[in-house]
Amino acid sequence: MRAFLRHTGLVGPMDRANVDTDMIIPKQFLKSIKRSGFGVNLFDELRYLDEGEPGQDCSTRPQNMNFALNEPRYAGASILLTRKNFGCGSSREHAPWALDDYGFRVIIAPSFADIFYNNCLKNGLLPVILSEKEVEFLFKELYRINGFCLSVDLTKSEVIMDSGGIFKFHIDEFSRDYLIKGLDEIGVTLQSSETIKRYEIKRASQHPWIFGAIE
Amino acid sequence: MAGKTLYDKLWDSHLVLERDDGSALLYVDRHILHEVTSPQAFEGLRMAGRKPWRLDMNIATPDHNISTNRHERESGVSGISDPTSRIQVKTLDDNCEFFGIKEFKMNEIGQGIVHVMGPELGVTMPGMTVVCGDSHTATHGALGCLAHGIGTSEVEHVLATQCLVAKKMKNLRVTIDGELGFGVTPKDVVLAIIGKIGTAGGSGCAIEFAGSTFATMSIEGRMTVCNMAIEAGARVGLMAVDEKTIDYVEGRKFAPKTEVWDQAKTYWKTLVSDSDARFDFEVEINAEEIAPQVSWGTSPEMVSAVSGNVPLISNQTTSEQKESLRRALEYMGLEEGQVISSISIDRVFIGSCTNSRIEDMRAAALIAKGRKKADTVKQVLVVPGSQMVKIQAEAEGLHEIFLDAGMEWREPGCSMCLAMNADKLGAGEHCASTSNRNFEGRQGIGGRTHLMSPMMAAAAAVSGHIIDVREMLAEEIQ
Ligand code: SF4
Numbered sequence: 001m002r003a004f005l006r007h008t009g010l011v012g013p014m015d016r017a018n019v020d021t022d023m024i025i026p027k028q029f030l031k032s033i034k035r036s037g038f039g040v041n042l043f044d045e046l047r048y049l050d051e052g053e054p055g056q057d058c059s060t061r062p063q064n065m066n067f068a069l070n071e072p073r074y075a076g077a078s079i080l081l082t083r084k085n086f087g088c089g090s091s092r093e094h095a096p097w098a099l100d101d102y103g104f105r106v107i108i109a110p111s112f113a114d115i116f117y118n119n120c121l122k123n124g125l126l127p128v129i130l131s132e133k134e135v136e137f138l139f140k141e142l143y144r145i146n147g148f149c150l151s152v153d154l155t156k157s158e159v160i161m162d163s164g165g166i167f168k169f170h171i172d173e174f175s176r177d178y179l180i181k182g183l184d185e186i187g188v189t190l191q192s193s194e195t196i197k198r199y200e201i202k203r204a205s206q207h208p209w210i211f212g213a214i215e
Numbered sequence: 216m217a218g219k220t221l222y223d224k225l226w227d228s229h230l231v232l233e234r235d236d237g238s239a240l241l242y243v244d245r246h247i248l249h250e251v252t253s254p255q256a257f258e259g260l261r262m263a264g265r266k267p268w269r270l271d272m273n274i275a276t277p278d279h280n281i282s283t284n285r286h287e288r289e290s291g292v293s294g295i296s297d298p299t300s301r302i303q304v305k306t307l308d309d310n311c312e313f314f315g316i317k318e319f320k321m322n323e324i325g326q327g328i329v330h331v332m333g334p335e336l337g338v339t340m341p342g343m344t345v346v347c348g349d350s351h352t353a354t355h356g357a358l359g360c361l362a363h364g365i366g367t368s369e370v371e372h373v374l375a376t377q378c379l380v381a382k383k384m385k386n387l388r389v390t391i392d393g394e395l396g397f398g399v400t401p402k403d404v405v406l407a408i409i410g411k412i413g414t415a416g417g418s419g420c421a422i423e424f425a426g427s428t429f430a431t432m433s434i435e436g437r438m439t440v441c442n443m444a445i446e447a448g449a450r451v452g453l454m455a456v457d458e459k460t461i462d463y464v465e466g467r468k469f470a471p472k473t474e475v476w477d478q479a480k481t482y483w484k485t486l487v488s489d490s491d492a493r494f495d496f497e498v499e500i501n502a503e504e505i506a507p508q509v510s511w512g513t514s515p516e517m518v519s520a521v522s523g524n525v526p527l528i529s530n531q532t533t534s535e536q537k538e539s540l541r542r543a544l545e546y547m548g549l550e551e552g553q554v555i556s557s558i559s560i561d562r563v564f565i566g567s568c569t570n571s572r573i574e575d576m577r578a579a580a581l582i583a584k585g586r587k588k589a590d591t592v593k594q595v596l597v598v599p600g601s602q603m604v605k606i607q608a609e610a611e612g613l614h615e616i617f618l619d620a621g622m623e624w625r626e627p628g629c630s631m632c633l634a635m636n637a638d639k640l641g642a643g644e645h646c647a648s649t650s651n652r653n654f655e656g657r658q659g660i661g662g663r664t665h666l667m668s669p670m671m672a673a674a675a676a677v678s679g680h681i682i683d684v685r686e687m688l689a690e691e692i693q
Contacts, residue, residue, distance in 0.1 A: 017539060018414065018514055020654045027635045031280060031299035033254035033306050045656055054299055083535070085415045088448070089654055090633075091350040092252065093367040114419060114450050115350060115364055122368035172382065174236035185368070186265070189240060189376045192232055196268075196378060199231045199242055207342070209471035209479045210244050214271050214317050214338065 002124035003182030007105045008151040011142050012077025013068045014043075019082060020089030021116060025098040027090075029054055038094055039101030043069065079106040079150050081138055087116025096120045106152045108159065110135050121175050124182065128152060128159060128169045154180055218489025220386045221455055222421040225361035225486075229344045231378055240378040244343035245355075247329045248275035248316070248370065250307040251635070252348030256371035257310040267314055268377040274338050275311050275318040277304045278328045280635040283598050283625035287637075288322060300636065314374075319602075325468075327601020327627045330354035330568035334438065335603050337467025341456045341483040346373055351568050351651065353444040356453030357437035358460055359486040361421070363450040384451060385495040387420035388488075391428040393502030398685035400578065401436035402570060402649065402668035404428065405443040406508035410518040412498055417449030420496065423488060424454050428502040434463040435572045442569045443651050446515040455487040509555050509681055510653045510666040512543035517653070521671065521683045525553045546655055547663050548643060556681050558665065561644040563588075563595040563676040564658070565669050566625075567632035570649035571600030573607050575669040579649075580613040582673035582687060588621035589679030595622035596638060598630040622676065634659045647675035 029041045031054060040058040047070060049062040063070050069077065080099065086109040087095060096119045099107065107120065108128045120127045130138070141161070142148045151160040154176060159167040178185060189196075204211050219227070231240040253275070260266070267273065280300040282288055287296060292308065295301035304321060311318035319325035325336060329347055333339040339355040345362035346352060348370045355362035365379065373379055389408055409416075422444050429437060437454050444452025461480055464470050471479050506520035519525070525544065528551050531537045544551060549558070565571075565579045576599060588595050597617045599605040605627055608614055614624040631638035632650040634657065640646050642661025649672050650657075653664035665681060674684040 016542070017535060020652075022654055022657060026656060026660075027633055030251050030635065031297075031303050033258070033303060035255045035258075045660060051660055085418075085448070088414060089350070089652060091348060091364040091366055093255075093348075096366075111415060111418065113415075113448070115366060119366035119368065122366060172237060174234065174238035174380075177236055185380060186263070186372050186375045189372065189378055189380065192240060195232050196240070196242070196376065200377075203242065207479070207482065209340070209475050210272075210343065212271050213469045213471070214274050 001122070001178070001182050001184060004105070004124050004126050004154055004179045006151065006153045006155065007078065009078030009105065009149060010074065010076055011079045011081050011148050011150050012074040013139065013142055014080055014082040015068065015139065017083035018085045018088055021087055021092050021095040022089055024087065024095040025092065026052060028052065030092060030094055035097055036101055038098035039103065042098040042102040043067070073146055076103070078103050079108065079152065080104050081135065081142055082107065082109045083135070084110040084132070086112050088113040091115045093119045096123045096125050100125050108135065108138065121179065122185065124179065126152060126154060126179065130159065130167055130169055134167050217493040218491040220488040220492040220494060221359065221423055221453060221486060222361065222384070222386055222451065223492070225342065225344065226383060228342070229361065237382070239381050239383070241344060241381040243346055243373050243377055243379055244272060245333070245339050245345045246273045246373050247333055247338070247345070247347040248273060248307070249279055249329050249349065250277045250303045251279045252367050253310065253370055254303065254306045255367050256374060257314065259371040260374055265375045267316065267374045270315050272377060273316045273374070275307060275316055276326050276329060276332055277307055277321050279629045279633065280304070281321055281628045282636055283628045283630045283638060285626055288626045292321060324602045324606070327603065328568045328571065328629055330442065331571060331600030331604065334358060335467065335601060337464055337470035340464055340470060341460055342486050346379060350445045351442050353450065353452040354438050354442040354568055356441040356444070356451060357434060358464065359453060359456035359483065361451060361453065364445065384421045385419055387417055387422045387449065387496040387498070388494040389422055389424050389498045389500065390426040391500045391502050392426040393428060395428060395502050395505065398507055398670065398688050399505055400668040400670060401432055401439040403505055403508045405440045406510065406515070406518045406666060407505045408500065409443065409447045409515045410508070411500060412447055414446060414514055414516045415448040417444060417447040420449045421451035421453060422447065422449045424452065425488070429454055430457065433574060434459055435574045438572070439569055443515070446651055456483045507668060507671050507684055509671065510664070511547065511549060511555060513546050513653055513655050514543070515651070515653060515666060517543055518666070519555055521555055521681065523555050525549050525551055525555065527551045556683065558645060558681045559591065560647045560675045560680055561593050562640060562646045563592060563672050564631040564646055564648040564650060565672050566596065566598030566600065566630050567650035568600060569651045570669050571598060571604060573604050575649065576604065576608045576613050579669040579673040580616045582670050582677065582684065583620040583622060584616045586620055586677040588676050591679045592676055595676045596625055596631055597622050598625040599627050601627045620677070631658050633657060647672040647681065
């Protein structure tokens with residue numbers, strides 16, 4: 001996995017609560033068997049005026065200019081600022097893949113849906129939880145200042161404004177560690193193979209019906 | 216020391232390792248795979264030169280984007296008309312073949328929506344940990360399992376290690392006591408819960424549904440309730456094991472037989488929360504207060520009793536709430552304050568992992584029997600959740616009731632629950648749907664979903680608008 005230490009970038013808004021994963025990447029694009037290429041269809045239904053189909057040339061599609069991220073001032077944004085319960089709904093990992101492919105590295109919100117939050121961590125995309133008040137404040141700054149940028153330092157768990165303001169955020173120690181080191185989670189778990197095997201032997205003697213039933 | 220909750224017990228019995236960094240490895244007993252969230256996981260395994268840790272814990276079936284149309288199904292995978300769907304279903308078949316994973320293929324008996332298929336075959340049983348790359352995996356919690364959805368990276372991790380890196384959730388208990396009113400079903404119960412605690416009410420929690428209402432509920436009804444835990448923000452929903460659970464499992468295809476059965480049964484009976492267990496949060500609801508529910512908005516918490524009205528913008532407290540209501544009403548094409556039963560219906564969908572089991576089919580048939588679909592309703596899809604449900608329903612003649620009523624009887628799959636296949640809503644169409652999500656575009660771009668129970672959906676189909684099914688049932692009795 002790609003490591004995440006520190007990132008500085010332009011902030012873009014997704015100013016609504018409860019953005020679900022189908023809004024992030026609509027279901028028709030889930031038929032791909034690949035992990036990449038979802039960025040052009042990020043927020044597809046909001047971003048374009050026509051109906052999106054897999055495999056289209058998106059550069060010629062009519063854009064919805066009322067959609068904030070289409071405004072030139074947010075072009076190249078790599079930090080997404082949004083509202084509570086971001087990523088709710090379906091468990092599709094295509095959502096963080098699409099955000100990542102579009103170029104986002106950090107998402108800041110007052111809360112995230114559990115599965116989505118997890119899925120971000122597995123892809124080196126950093127979900128940052130700040131309070132409702134802090135997020136509100138950042139939205140104001142974002143709308144007020146053209147080219148509003150933030151820095152996010154994972155080693156210190158801080159979001160830093162150019163003006164010097166600092167917001168602390170919490171992230172589990174193990175998630176932070178994986179991200180900072182860019183660890184291969186499967187590889188790490190497999191280092192405990194012997195423990196897993198011992199567990200299986202014990203369990204098979206206690207609950208034998210679990211094993212060998214499906215063949 | 217306080218006793219343990221059911222969730223605590225399941226967590227403890229699957230704990231392989233607690234690491235210093237606060238994470239844990241949890242053993243996975245059942246891993247269910249489908250065509251949409253598995254291809255990248257299999258590809259990841261292949262690229263890293265890894266093999267599944269073991270095979271007998273995995274089972275696969277296609278459900279999300281297969282056609283429910285009989286003619287298209289009859290020509291097999293190569294006959295799937297949408298080329299991207301065809302590749303995805305074929306990829307699942309190929310991956311299962313390559314890695315040696317048991318699969319119920321598209322037209323095989325056993326195939327079905329993952330969360331219908333698992334319990335009905337005895338793939339999932341009490342006391343297990345169950346994961347699947349699908350957020351409605353909590354359904355299996357109705358059997359006293361610790362079950363939840365996972366992402367594709369986790370699918371790969373489970374395949375490779377049989378474990379999940381997990382963090383313990385908090386315990387939330389939703390207690391409902393009392394008898395459900397006439398015409399009130401498990402779907403109404405869960406919609407009422409979501410209406411009360413909100414779509415983030417269960418965030419970070421495992422919800423145990425407790426109380427006499429659930430004790431008297433059928434296992435299939437319990438599945439309907441646990442299914443929608445995720446719509447209340449909780450990855451996990453679960454219920455205590457009782458005699459009903461054990462009776463349900465007995466004799467299922469993969470369930471234990473002979474002495475092992477007795478051993479299993481003895482263990483399963485311990486799968487209840489201790490009387491002195493401590494829950495982090497408690498919610499109580501009185502069963503008698505629950506009426507048939509209908510969602511009117513674009514989030515499952517935007518729900519009301521069928522006799523109610525769409526809320527008023529002026530009654531919302533924060534500007535964010537006002538804005539979200541305004542947006543929902545605009546999308547849904549509704550007026551604030553509008554009477555719910557005045558909403559006309561264009562299409563009806565009876566199916567999905569929430570409501571496509573045999574009891575749901577029977578409930579819908581009870582209303583459809585001897586009636587006709589309203590002329591203004593363009594289409595009524597009745598989609599059994601699995602091949603087994605379809606066979607049973609046909610043996611009972613339910614399909615004929617639906618066909619006589621001008622409804623369509625389809626092949627098992629997710630169908631119009633998510634519009635990844637040909638079953639979709641057109642822009643602006645209102646749908647009475649027994650599925651679980653009413654997000655914008657969920658059932659088709661611009662489609663407007665109203666979540667409700669199978670009986671309520673069937674009632675909407677015959678009357679052409681949302682209607683309190685109790686009125687029809689009362690007619691029936693007279
Ligand atoms: S029926 Fe709907 S919610 Fe259930 S698994 Fe299929 S798509 Fe997901």
